[in-house]
Amino acid sequence: MRPHRLLIPSASLLLTLPLLAACAGEGEDSGDGITVFAAATERSSMDAVIEAFEQAHDITVTASYADTVELQSTLRTQLSAGTGPDVFTVWPGNGNSAALQVLQPAGFLADLSDTEFAGRIAEGDRAVTDVDGATYLVPVTYAGIGVLYDTATLEEIGGEAPQTWNELIDLCGQARDNDKVLLSLGNQTDWVTQLVTYSLVASLVYSEDPTFDQDLANGQASFTDSGWRDAFEQYLEMDEQGCFTDSPLGTSFEASVSEVAQGEAVGVVQVTATLAQLREETGDAELGMFALPATDAPDQTLMPGAVGAAYGMGAEADNPEGARQFLEFLGSDEGQRTYADEGGSLPALPDVDFDADPALQTLVDYQADGRTVPFMDQLWPNPEVQQEHFTAVQQLFAGDTDIDQALARLDESYQED
Known part of the structure; x- marks a missing residue:
């Protein structure tokens, strides 16, 4: 599901991956860089995270965005051909062709269990981030x-x-x-x-x-x-x-x-x-x-x-070290705050110090009350x-x-x- 500058562009704006414009690192040497492919609904949040990440790391991030349907079909095709991006949107749990329970059994996702953020995921969310006890996603937002x-x-x-x-x-x-x-x-x-x-x-x-x-x-x-x-x-x-x-x-x-x-x-x-x-x-x-x-x-x-935006790393990523650093940043307090603040959402990981948009107070209350x-x-x-x-x-x-x-x-x- 999702949704920022959010949610999906009109049919006239649907983009195929070869035509997607780089939103970070354009014109720079990307030899040590990574590629990110995300839903168009997440553009503003991802752009903000990329800017913060690049300020702290010597890694160029080239991001591309597509409508949800376009992303799901293009991503699956690329992963099957071994030409997928380093980091990409993965839907938590199941339910569509780019979801965790579909991509992981096909061998398209790298195991992220050794990351710092893996140990912070709420137990109630592991059903949609883990497979057989191993973590394959960094959950970034909690959406309602x-x-x-x-x-x-x-x-x-x-x-x-x-x-x-x-x-x-x-x-x-x-x-x-x-x-x-x-x-x-x-x-x-x-x-x-x-x-x-x-x-x-x-x-x-x-x-x-x-x-x-x-x-x-x-x-x-x-x-x-x-x-x-x-x-x-x-x-x-x-x-x-x-x-x-x-x-x-x-x-x-x-x-x-x-x-x-x-x-x-x-x-x-x-x-x-x-x-x-x-x-x-x-x-x-x-x-x-x-x-x-x-x-x-x-x-x-x-x-x-539930967990909203989430990202995984390709099992055949061109730059696995850089991709892991980027995912660790997404799973850090700074990354979670930056992403959620820009997108008007809540951080997915617990105990992140975050001032929620007042309009989201209803969701905050319902989440706290277990409703x-x-x-x-x-x-x-x-x-x-x-x-x-x-x-x-x-x-x-x-x-x-x-x-x-x-x-x-x-x-x-x-x-x-």
Whole structure:
């Protein structure tokens, strides 16, 4: 999942790797340098880290960025050909073709267990950073999914952050009465489609069944016969009640952020990393965040929260020593602070002295209270489930499928090897 100058560029800006511009060390001797390939969503944070790293090390870093889908396909092709970058984005856990549980079994990742940061990773995060007791990623940010909103726009419609499902639906009508929408929704961008579902599922599934992922893996649960059905139903109900942009399938991620910045929408359901882009577009606006309620019992509301940005090193890296130094920097207090501060996120490693953006206080509180659940795709066994989810939501909004078919396809894709 992710998301900074964050999240993904429009289709017109998709870049293939040979055309990607170097963002550090351009024109310098890179004989002792390293190459970094990262998601476009992480550009501002990575640029800031590279600048700090190069000031402290005699190593040139050449960084390239690509849209998430482009990165996943290009990276896999390069790694298979033995021409991959030294350091690159790796999604924690499972769920897509550039995720830990996909790349590590293929032999594409170097073992990082002997690094200093490996010993600092929180035990609860090792399920998505380690394989068979060995560490293959440096987790850099802790991200959440919730409603990022402009407090002035919320006040303008006479509303306040909803605590229950009924309050949420009422607020959608209140926004419409004031010629706005409560939530901009960019479902034209495929990865955006998952965010509302995840937010609803956090409460509708995990508040009653914290072991759902294990039950699913053991064949004792299914998408069809779980709170996932309720989540899809409520997702569509929100659309019917006018909670979203008039044409979600015709709205991109970038356009959805701009709708909030321009005051056309109160907020947007997004990963916390999007806060940086919102701040860039809204200037001095005061931004806030609330968890998307899915029930009428506030104490049942949970938030998706998990390791966000993470990086690994190629098993065949051209400069393994330099790559390790760079990853150690990402895992240092300075690297964690620099990356998180620039991107409006939280450090992934515990005990890092860090002043969080005030807009992220909700996530900080939910994390401290143990009221977060992992991003759902991080624990899925293959990338097909996430892709099926993207497609299912777009087809539901287009009226080309129904909830029964969508859930059945998720169950089927989950069983694929």
